[in-house]
Amino acid sequence: MQLRKVTAASAAVLALALAATACGSDDKDDSASGGGKKITIGIKIDQPGIGLKTPDGKYTGFDVDVATYVAKELGYDAKNIEFKETKSQDRETAISRGDVKFIVASYSINDERLKKVDFAGPYLLAHQDILVRADDDSIKKPEDLNNKKLCSVTGSTSAQNIHDTLAPKADLQEYGGYSECLTGLENKAVDALTTDDSILAGYASQDVNKGKFKLAGFKMTNENYGIGLKKGDADLKKKINDALTKMVSDGSWQKAVDANFGPAGYKNEKAPKIGNVVK
Ligand code: GLU
Secondary structure (H helix, E strand, O other): OHHHHHHHHHHHHHHHHHHHHHOOOOOOEOHHHOOOEOEEEEEOOEEOOOEEEOOOOOEEOHHHHHHHHHHHHOOOOHHHEEEEEOOHHHHHHHHHHOOOOEEOOOOEOOHHHHOOEEEEEEEEEEOEEEEEEOOOOOOOOHHHHHHOEEEEEOOOHHHHHHHHHHOOOOEEEEEOOHHHHHHHHHOOOOOEEEEEHHHHHHHHHOHHHOOOEEEOOOOOOOEEEEEEEEOOOHHHHHHHHHHHHHHHHOOHHHHHHHHHHOOOOOOOOOOOOOOOOOO
16 A cells, blocks of 8 residues: 555656656757757748748758857757747747747847847848839839738738838738748739848849849838847847857858858848847
8 A cells, every 4th residue: 555655656756757858848958868958949931041941951041040150159059959930920929938949030129029029139130122023113112002912921010011101001911921922923913022121132032033023122111130039038138149249250140141141142231239229
């Protein structure tokens, strides 16, 4: 009897211990098996030059390089990073729920988002722009968008800005990702695609898209890319900011810019100062 009780108790302890190791993929340390600490990072997977999952399952882009550098500074080997797609509309939820440790996904810092998450950075300054078909000369200034069919993405500042200020009368279609908008633009389902110039330049320069599209070059807003993390995690924010500062000072930031934006001919702004959000 006594023995049975003890066995039941230790079974309960074992179950608890198993549950504890099973939950949360972040910070899991299996260094005992030579694996090292694991981390899950939110990323875009359909934005060439920024965050792209290639057919062979690899991740490329400026955000991927920034994420990998920061993770390394935090003590995580590249092989122990699990990249997880975080679409524009899912980012705040993914952070609050703890699905990801942080997000590097063309994620602009703004007041609305700061109510729910914190941001390290900024690490890049981009601008909202317009992509049209190469033979379309009908959009000469942002106001011309007001009688056009426009595509952007749900949960993005790009869609919000069109609604609020840039072209409130435009017929705005909101899709789940910019690659879907690009298909719509090619098929003439929409007249223009709007988001950050950094993203549009990547699409326009892809081999399959050569000669099909052009950027308007309107620079309609400032998009300060930050690394999104759990609200109130001041320690993580400081560590990420220190990593970003180092990435700029040791030349890795410029290297990543050249490698990822060079092929697209994207003329990026110089590295932002940490904490300096350009309004
Ligand atoms: N940077 C903008 C944003 O954070 C547009 C790009 C995106 O949707 O990721 O909403």
